[in-house]
Amino acid sequence: xxxxxxxxxxxxxxxxxxxxxxxxxxxxxxxxxxxxxxxxxxxxxxxxxxxxxxxxxxxxxxxxxxxxxxxxxxxxxxxxxxxxxxxxxxxxxxxxxxxxxxxxxxxxxxxxxxxxxxxxxxxxxxxxxxxxxxxxxxxxxxxxxxxxxxxxxxxxxxxxxxxxxxxxxxxxxxxxxxxxxxxxxxxxxxxxxxxxxxxxxxxxxxxxxxxxxxxxxxxxxxxxxxxxxxxxxxxxxxxxxxxxxxxxxxxxxxxxxxxxxxxxxxxxxxxxxxxxxxxxxxxxxxxxxxxxxxxxxxxxxxxxxxxxxxxxxxxxxxxxxxxxxxxxxxxxxxxxxxxxxxxxxxxxxxxxxxxxxxxxxxxxxxxxxxxxxxxxxxxxxxxxxxxxxxxxxxxxxxxxxxxx
Ligand SMILES: [Zn+2]
Numbered sequence: 001x002x003x004x005x006x007x008x009x010x011x012x013x014x015x016x017x018x019x020x021x022x023x024x025x026x027x028x029x030x031x032x033x034x035x036x037x038x039x040x041x042x043x044x045x046x047x048x049x050x051x052x053x054x055x056x057x058x059x060x061x062x063x064x065x066x067x068x069x070x071x072x073x074x075x076x077x078x079x080x081x082x083x084x085x086x087x088x089x090x091x092x093x094x095x096x097x098x099x100x101x102x103x104x105x106x107x108x109x110x111x112x113x114x115x116x117x118x119x120x121x122x123x124x125x126x127x128x129x130x131x132x133x134x135x136x137x138x139x140x141x142x143x144x145x146x147x148x149x150x151x152x153x154x155x156x157x158x159x160x161x162x163x164x165x166x167x168x169x170x171x172x173x174x175x176x177x178x179x180x181x182x183x184x185x186x187x188x189x190x191x192x193x194x195x196x197x198x199x200x201x202x203x204x205x206x207x208x209x210x211x212x213x214x215x216x217x218x219x220x221x222x223x224x225x226x227x228x229x230x231x232x233x234x235x236x237x238x239x240x241x242x243x244x245x246x247x248x249x250x251x252x253x254x255x256x257x258x259x260x261x262x263x264x265x266x267x268x269x270x271x272x273x274x275x276x277x278x279x280x281x282x283x284x285x286x287x288x289x290x291x292x293x294x295x296x297x298x299x300x301x302x303x304x305x306x307x308x309x310x311x312x313x314x315x316x317x318x319x320x321x322x323x324x325x326x327x328x329x330x331x332x333x334x335x336x337x338x339x340x341x342x343x344x345x346x347x348x349x350x351x352x353x354x355x356x357x358x359x360x361x362x363x364x365x366x367x368x369x370x371x372x373x374x375x376x377x378x379x380x381x382x383x384x385x386x387x388x389x390x391x392x393x394x395x396x397x398x399x400x401x402x403x404x
Pocket of ligand 1: 066067068113145316
């Protein structure tokens with residue numbers, strides 16, 4: 001007989017974007033949610049194990065669609081240089097630490113956006129990792145950028161005279177989960193909205209996308225500015241990363257094409273909160289204006305029905321793993337998303353982008369009993385993501401025993 005469990009939930013946010021429900025009883029049967037009903041004392045079966053989480057929000061596991069798992073969010077330029085040149089032994093520990101941090105924040109899947117040495121891929125290949133922790137990590141390995149352009153820390157370039165698709169085929173990596181392309185520069189910290197040229201032309205990028213698709217791989221494109229974003233969408237890239245200053249025309253185009261947007265707004269908030277000595281040469285007014293412009297774009301995306309998934313760019317300057325997802329959730333709410341809508345972007349929508357929707361899905365009767373319980377009311381949830389009380393994977397509580 002399948003093991004049954006009863007869980008009393010203070011609040012349930014089911015991942016669909018629908019309103020928060022209060023005071024419920026979840027019944028689990030083996031690996032699935034058998035029922036979700038209003039809680040009453042008489043509705044509880046005395047012979048079935050019971051866990052009281054009336055002080056917790058229950059929600060689907062979180063997904064961070066844009067991390068750099070081999071890096072930390074340090075703001076120290078010396079440390080950043082050191083970590084980008086570190087050998088695999090040191091990086092392996094950092095990756096393990098980052099994975100533990102994700103778990104502590106209820107993040108059960110992340111998509112890595114590149115490291116120039118491919119250390120993340122090597123980590124993936126290690127047998128030990130497969131049993132390490134229940135966090136799914138999707139790896140791109142080293143991304144691709146144009147020689148002489150931005151991207152050296154996280155990507156490599158095609159050889160002289162070689163096309164992007166030819167370079168991708170030459171490397172012939174069978175263990176990557178997706179492909180990362182750098183299609184523009186980064187945002188100017190002093191010159192508001194300054195656009196950089198595209199790194200790859202439409203034809204070259206489209207050829208790469210087709211080649212990747214034949215191998216069943218999605219393409220994520222780092223792109224800011226109207227023109228680089230347009231070529232990435234038209235070339236068929238699956239997701240636009242960052243997308244600062246892409247403009248409403250591109251947002252509408254993405255809605256039409258089904259392209260997913262990962263706006264990584266908290267990068268700009270991190271830089272905006274730094275002092276001038278932390279970030280020499282930056283203009284705080286430009287950073288704040290850039291942040292506000294991205295929030296307006298996100299508000300427009302919501303009204304245009306665009307698919308948006310949440311990613312933080314954790315590991316980039318000032319963006320720490322785990323906790324930065326909480327700040328991204330708050331930024332989505334500043335842009336006009338309700339908490340359940342923001343959490344949908346941070347869970348179910350991200351799971352679809354990563355192709356892990358069989359594991360992380362809306363919480364409903366008949367669906368997988370995979371969820372997290374956070375010791376917070378909805379009002380405090382975004383501030384208390386680290387207060388994860390329990391993680392259930394297919395009906396099994398990970399770690400400690402919470403039964404009464
Ligand atoms: Zn990134």
